Amino acid sequence: xxxxxxxxxxxxxxxxxxxxxxxxxxxxxxxxxxxxxxxxxxxxxxxxxxxxxxxxxxxxxxxxxxxxxxxxxxxxxxx
Amino acid sequence: xxxxxxxxxxxxxxxxxxxxxxxxxxxxxxxxxxxxxxxxxxxxxxxxxxxxxxxxxxxxxxxxxxxxxxxxxxxxxxxxxxxxxxxxxxxxxxxxxxxxxxxxxxxxxxxxxxxxxxxxxxxxxxxxxxxxxxxxxxxxxxxxxxxxxxxxxxxxxxxxxxxxxxxxxxxxxxxxxxxxxxxxxxxxxxxxxxxxxxxxxxxxxxxxxxxxxxxxxxxxxxxxxxxxxxxxxxxxxxxxxxxxxxxxxxxxxxxxxxxxxxxxxxxxxxxxxxxxxxxxxxxxxxxxxxxxxxxxxxxxxxxxxxxxxxxxxxxxxxxxxxxxxxxxxxxx
Numbered sequence: 080x081x082x083x084x085x086x087x088x089x090x091x092x093x094x095x096x097x098x099x100x101x102x103x104x105x106x107x108x109x110x111x112x113x114x115x116x117x118x119x120x121x122x123x124x125x126x127x128x129x130x131x132x133x134x135x136x137x138x139x140x141x142x143x144x145x146x147x148x149x150x151x152x153x154x155x156x157x158x
Numbered sequence: 159x160x161x162x163x164x165x166x167x168x169x170x171x172x173x174x175x176x177x178x179x180x181x182x183x184x185x186x187x188x189x190x191x192x193x194x195x196x197x198x199x200x201x202x203x204x205x206x207x208x209x210x211x212x213x214x215x216x217x218x219x220x221x222x223x224x225x226x227x228x229x230x231x232x233x234x235x236x237x238x239x240x241x242x243x244x245x246x247x248x249x250x251x252x253x254x255x256x257x258x259x260x261x262x263x264x265x266x267x268x269x270x271x272x273x274x275x276x277x278x279x280x281x282x283x284x285x286x287x288x289x290x291x292x293x294x295x296x297x298x299x300x301x302x303x304x305x306x307x308x309x310x311x312x313x314x315x316x317x318x319x320x321x322x323x324x325x326x327x328x329x330x331x332x333x334x335x336x337x338x339x340x341x342x343x344x345x346x347x348x349x350x351x352x353x354x355x356x357x358x359x360x361x362x363x364x365x366x367x368x369x370x371x372x373x374x375x376x377x378x379x380x381x382x383x384x385x386x387x388x389x390x391x392x393x394x395x396x397x398x399x400x401x402x403x404x405x406x407x408x409x410x411x412x413x414x415x416x417x418x419x420x421x422x423x424x425x426x427x428x429x430x431x432x433x434x435x436x437x438x439x440x441x442x443x444x445x446x447x448x449x450x451x452x453x454x455x456x457x458x459x460x461x462x463x464x465x466x467x468x469x470x471x472x473x474x475x476x477x478x479x480x481x482x483x484x485x486x487x488x489x490x
Contacts, residue, residue, distance in 0.1 A: 089305075089308060089375060090305040090308060090334075091305060091334050091335060126334065127325075127326035127327050127328070128326075129325055129326070129373070129386075131386045134384065134385075134386055134387075135386065135387050135388075136325075136373065136386050136387065136388045150386070152310075152373070152375065152386065153326075153334065154282060154285070154303065154310070154322075154325075154326045154334065155303035155304055155305040155308065155309065155310050155334070156280065156281055156282055156303060156305065156334040156335060156336045157191075157280055157303060157304040157305055157335070157336040157340065157342060157347075158188055158190055158191060158192045158193070158277075158278050158279050158280040158302065158303055158304060158336070158347060158350075
């Protein structure tokens, strides 16, 4: 069964990928989501980023549930 | 002093808050768009010692956001020009000028002279350097960074929060653009620096709930402010085979004060006196260990959280306790 995930990108990733994406793929946890994104958006291999699920920054093993809201946060550089 | 009356009349802040600011030292890395408001408000608030690190000179294109500088300071070193501004704003502040770039050669020797570090830099490389140094020297640092219309603020190396490197592993080979590449509205670094200055004042005076264990992200185009808590567990600060040491905020202690025997490890002449605390200076803690064997949990307190942590970590090696606690900040 396909699952729907809504992803919001921040910072440079907003310009390089999109502000928001809807994914219809089944991803069990954050680790699978990172692999999926890095395969489809190679820039993510070269920039560190945090994954937040429903506004909490999560680690690789964190499971993903249908309709979770995911935020992808790279560091900002300017100052 | 009437200069500070509008903040000392705040009940939570009071004359004690002012004394804490006076005793504190902060180093600001970068006197640019973020660094200017940080310096301006910390100096106005009466910080005791402020260090300014910047090797750059003031250019005309800086003046749209770097509000300590003006036409008359074009071409001057930024740390020198900022110190001149502060001297006029508040001559009671002891300003230390580091008019050269912050590098891996001078980072530790500069940072070791201050209590807190505020990151106002414009690149990732320098942030990793601040992170590494602050972890080694056990100094809290306040992160602020911007990207177009968005900004991030967080506190690292405080209350067991993860390091910057743990959050953002250094895999980056792609340059993340800065203000020169991207453009910036002057108010965005201004807001960012004011938030960092606010957090700094809170950490020093112990008022409120600091932005610990979370990343604040805001966007000035839609005025959305979102905090992302870290689910990452607080790392254990005692070693293998030693009893665990837990760091508590002042509020966490006060909410369950009856569970603990509060032990004040400051020297016997330090004020204010905490009436509910047993007083054992850090230097005597091992000699007087028998006084700590009770049914209650032991929690250490000091002025800022350094000695309380040292006391707990040192006693954790003795095998005399199941667990120990340290209050990681000022108690009031």
